[in-house]
Amino acid sequence: QVQLQESGPGLVKPSQTLSLTCIVSGGSVRTAGYYWSWVRQVPGKGPEWIGYTHHSGTHLYNPSLKSRVRMSVDTSANHFSLEMSSVTAADTAVYYCARENGGNLFDSWGQGILVTVSS
Amino acid sequence: DIQMTQSPPSVSASVGDRVTITCRASQAIDNYLTWYQQKPGTAPKSLIYGASSLHSGVPTRFRGSQSERDFTLTIASLQPEDCATYYCQQYSAYPYTFGQGTKVEV
Numbered sequence: 608q609v610q611l612q613e614s615g616p617g618l619v620k621p622s623q624t625l626s627l628t629c630i631v632s633g634g635s636v637r638t639a640g641y642y643w644s645w646v647r648q649v650p651g652k653g654p655e656w657i658g659y660t661h662h663s664g665t666h667l668y669n670p671s672l673k674s675r676v677r678m679s680v681d682t683s684a685n686h687f688s689l690e691m692s693s694v695t696a697a698d699t700a701v702y703y704c705a706r707e708n709g710g711n712l713f714d715s716w717g718q719g720i721l722v723t724v725s726s
Numbered sequence: 727d728i729q730m731t732q733s734p735p736s737v738s739a740s741v742g743d744r745v746t747i748t749c750r751a752s753q754a755i756d757n758y759l760t761w762y763q764q765k766p767g768t769a770p771k772s773l774i775y776g777a778s779s780l781h782s783g784v785p786t787r788f789r790g791s792q793s794e795r796d797f798t799l800t801i802a803s804l805q806p807e808d809c810a811t812y813y814c815q816q817y818s819a820y821p822y823t824f825g826q827g828t829k830v831e832v
Contacts, residue, residue, distance in 0.1 A: 651824065653827050671727075703769055710775070712772065716769035718768070
């Protein structure tokens with residue numbers, strides 16, 4: 608049973624870069640057919656898909672965030688990462704990492720990490 | 727982007743009541759819709775996929791249905807542990823999009 612765990616700073620200053628890592632255990636980021644995703648959720652609102660990355664280097668980002676987002680996979684460390692630049696208070700949210708399977712479903716989620724953007 | 731319009735924003739019901747939540751897609755998404763249950767401080771948990779298929783282990787009182795672009799989640803007999811916020815999500819096209827949620831109070 609794969610498990611995902613987000614890690615990173617809970618506080619980021621405005622205009623800086625948010626950096627999060629999702630540690631994968633009980634499975635490999637190189638397993639065929641899976642895409643490694645990030646979803647965020649402003650408290651009290653519906654979730655928002657940020658994008659996915661794949662161990663092959665393929666990635667797809669939400670057009671609304673595309674200019675500020677970069678995702679990558681580290682196969683040696685078995686984790687994947689999110690970087691979001693030029694953050695503002697509107698980027699304050701709980702960030703989840705998730706695994707998307709071949710049926711386009713999120714079949715495993717991390718517990719989430721609250722990231723607050725504030726000076 | 728495909729917009730998912732969910733209603734009502736909240737519902738208060740009694741144990742044993744039937745609860746219905748709806749979600750309308752702004753364009754055709756076939757049956758590529760999933761329903762999540764989310765409790766405070768936890769990640770969303772998928773209950774139904776393919777509009778009407780129940781995930782293993784999900785109580786059968788949860789049922790999903792579809793009529794063209796309109797999707798419905800029904801809780802046949804509300805239980806105290808069903809107190810949560812429910813979201814729909816389309817996975818027909820990127821970017822995947824979610825509804826705004828329905829808070830169910832018992």
